[in-house]
Amino acid sequence: MAEAKITVYGADWCPDCRRSKKFLLDNAIPFTWLDTDADKDAEEFVKQKNNGKRIIPTIMFEDGSFLVEPSNAALAEKLGLQIQA
Secondary structure, three states, X not given: OOOOOEEEEEOOOOHHHHHHHHXXXXXXOOEEEEEOOOOHHHHHHHHXXXXXXXXXXXXXXXXXXXXEOOOHHHHHHHHOOOOOO
């Protein structure tokens, strides 16, 4: 599997953001973290992708697709990972 270029837009206070980051780290998937609290451009990007709403995590992929508040299973499917129930 080729390394995915992934950007995670989120905030440290967000439990779903922490879960998504942990999932990526646990599976050795490289990603860039952009804190929407500290980076106003990142916050605006999230709002553009989510019809004006600041919904995090918003996770962007190299192919231009994105997932919003994905479950670990949805992330695994997008990344082509096998996961056990």
